Amino acid sequence: MKFLNLPLAALLGLALTACNSSPTAEKPAASVPAVAQAPAAETGKKRLLFFGNSLTAGYGVEPEQAFAGLIGQKIDSLKLPYEVINAGLSGETTAGGRSRVGWILKQPVDVFVLELGGNDGLRGLPLSATRENLQGIIDTVRRRSPGAQIVLAGMQIPPNLGQAYARDFKAIYQDIATKNKLVLIPFLLQGVGGDRALNQADGIHPTPAGHRIVARTVWAVLEPLLQ
Template identity: 70%
Template sequence: MRTPIRTLLTTLTASTLLMLTIGCSGNGDQKKETNPPMSASATAAQSTTTAGAAASKKTVLFYGNSLTAGYGLDPAQAFPALIGKRIDSLGLGYTVVNAGLSGETTAGGKSRISWVLRQPVDVFVLELGGNDGLRGIDLRSTRQNLQAIIDTVRTKYPDCKIVLAGMQVPPNLGAQYTRDFRAIYGQLADQNKLPLIPFLLEGVGGVARLNLPDGIHPTAEGHRIVAETVWKTLKDVL
């Protein structure tokens, strides 16, 4: 099933926004499982080390939707894997795990977080909410779910460092909703004293050559730009 990444720049054209809305309409009733599967990249664990070496390393876990999962690409082309390669090249001693799941909402993320946290996590990058915004979900629920995920991580692993990735939604949802949605991330980052990636798709959303033919999911080149955006914040956390 094809599921969009749910976040685009507010400067998208009306025709692109319409296509985005239509492309998302078939995925509103995503089934949740007690032990839901991760994306292909998560199943592969996206570790850039052998199992033996990884045991002695700390873990960076990317938790998000199809943007994190690298929809339409080889797992090695998704931005979490690119971050992992950079970490290895710098000898920083971290294993990277991609726990992205296409179609994920904040409610879905809240449901599966305990399962994902069965493995130790030292750095947790949270990228969720775009699907909520695209579906016009009550922003109070989105905020509460994101906060619940943050709280669960901190309860399970008090020393874990959490990085929050900011998202945006297209303006066809209404100016007030768009502004309030964007503000959630800064507010949560301030409230929880978290490093914030202002907008994960900066320089990628709405740029045709950086997205797949569907006009929604980033290409390999787009993911390289996303990786650079993430690194600007993440490098100071590692």
């Protein structure tokens, strides 16, 4: 199984529907080694790219224990013609993702999984900006990889900033998926967010067991696209 971690900063906290009532900002950690991407013509495989924050990057667990790595193992076991690229970056906001997505897409992809926005919500950033940035990322993917399937991972946040803000934040994902005819994962952390047994000591990031549940949630959506 070809599993690539892009040369991005390593991993730290995204608090999404966690048991902690007060959100904490992510801090940069040590950088990870660069791993070259082989051209598709050389590997003969299509590209499945996960683009997100520390949830995607797999903070606090080994790469093969994070949900993206588990998806890669599943793909490998089924001998599907895909390589998995993990473009998760700790602390990433939608604005940051919008600024770097063009660089990430120097080579085309076939499936693009977009997991961003949680840090925007936790910081109380304007929902209009989050919506605009997510749309900008989607537009860039469609320009750079016109044939790519885009999967949008839905997010939710605790109601620290008010019920209305949390409700409107959640609605962004369904709205954008409908507008752009995207495949939607309604909530990436379904069955994991807020469960202390499935999160690390920070109450924020999934344990390996939590990532296994996330991987099942993601796989249920991805499998029909990859078969």
